[in-house]
Amino acid sequence: MPAQSQIHARPRRVPLLAGRLSRPAGAHLRYRWYVPYLFLLPGLSLYLLWMVYPLGYEFYISFFDWKIMPGQTSQYIGLENYRRVLDDKYFWLSLENTVRYTVVTVIGQMVIGLALAVLVHRVFIAKRLFRAIYYLPVVTSWVVVSFLFQFIFSSHPGGLANYVLTQLGLLSAPVAWMSETKTAWVIIYTLGIWKGIGWSMVIFLAALQGIPVELYEAAAIDGAGEWGQFRRVTLPLIRRTTLFVLVALIIGGFQVFISVYLITGGGPLHRTEVVLSYMYDRAFDRLWFGYGAAISYILAAIVVFISFVQMRFFRQTDEE
């Protein structure tokens, strides 16, 4: 950060010109007008270059039959990419798969995460230890756990999943998990839930710890049992948190990629494709960059729409 050290070296006695007050009367925080912009400059330029500019550029690309190879010219084709995407049965299949993945894993993560949070909140010993153990899968890399689950769900009778499930009597014979799309999804769903529970658990736990004990005591005096206390005290008071977790998980669910890409690769014949894996395939395997850009924009529109619905919902619940 050379800019910063230069400013350090400047003599301090330079009169403060055109200083603005950062807060009303009584404050002494005077500074020259450009100082805040200097603080913003490095971070904001990086952000503009790699996030904001690509966002606009991608919109532009999505109107072209984009050629990545040197020497070829990209051709403007208007809305053709969007039209083709919306006519593409594999796109709709990938969207359906994404929605299904989101529904299954979000429900799984929320229900189990909340249940575990309630139990960890109530347990008398080893609270921190349990929290740490449940969070462990969250910090492990997606690449590693994708391979790990592939191995665990091996079709071999000694595959951990096959072995445990047959021993427990839940399966009569070892399953070739990867040979059918249905069972391949079981691997991906299980991984999604297993890896995400710790995150929702920690957030729910923080919310539970913010509820005053007196409320439970009052509910108990009114004759509410465990379940009654949970429904009448806990659930209403963690509503904001629940909404936050719900929306964050939905947005995350729509972005599922690595597990699908590494476990099934979207195959066979695109049948297990999700939106991002299909986009990646079109763009980086077929080199249909315009097409991929259109898919990206459609996905982003869906995600942003969900975020807006959530914000409205937040505002409504706040007013109540």
Place this chain on the structure above:
Amino acid sequence: MSILPRTQRGFQITILIILIAGAVIAVTPMVYMVSTAFKPAAYVPEFPPRFIPSNPTLENFRTAFASRNFDRAFFNSAKVAVATSFVVTALASMMAYAFARFEFPGKTLIFYSVLAMMMVPTMMLIIPQFILARRLGLQNSHTGLVMVYAAGGMAFNMFLLRGFFEELPRELEESALIDGANQFVIFTRIMLPLARPALSTVAVFSFLGAWDEYIWALTILTDPAKRTLPIAIQNFRGAHATDWGLVFAASLTAVVPTVLLFIFFQRYFVQGISTGALKG
């Protein structure tokens, strides 16, 4: 637990049993990974599965480090993750300070634009980012990785730090200002040391994000000498016959540093994710 009344004791024991069962499910896959990493030539799973290898060996680790630039990948990942962590912490804290302490034209607009961009799925931008990286000659360059990782983490970390700065009392800065210190001195000498817990959170999160990142690295790195760990691990996963012992030895090498970081900085992890939740 003997001090608890009888019904309480039964209740506690039930909770404990459920929690332990949950914990077993949470860690079993990891334990299985660790044990497989120490088993010789694991092309198919053993029957019955064993968690303690019958004849444990370090062969997989030796083979992993001897082949395909794996040690190089480890070093590359460390370099990229440290650089990302440093860049994000420095730049996000400067931005956060500007938003927390100054009034300036465009403040609200810039702040909310950055915040709104957080909704955009990062991977959605991979196509234009790829074209941009090619144009800037950043294919096969770690600078290209660090810049994209840093830009991707900027908004969230700025948001987290701004919340922290806003809660710091202004009196310290004000007295320093009377003593003649300028804003940059105040920022580096007063604000940053006070914000150390929040800065650690940001540094650790960004380190882990970069260490584990896969898609962008996969997309712009083709030179084997430039590869990062996730790509190197993927290369051990053969198309037909996979030596899983080797895959998991490599995986374990990548996972152990993250788990250590998590154990040492557990407090900050919890802080980081709950801040997001309470303010989001």
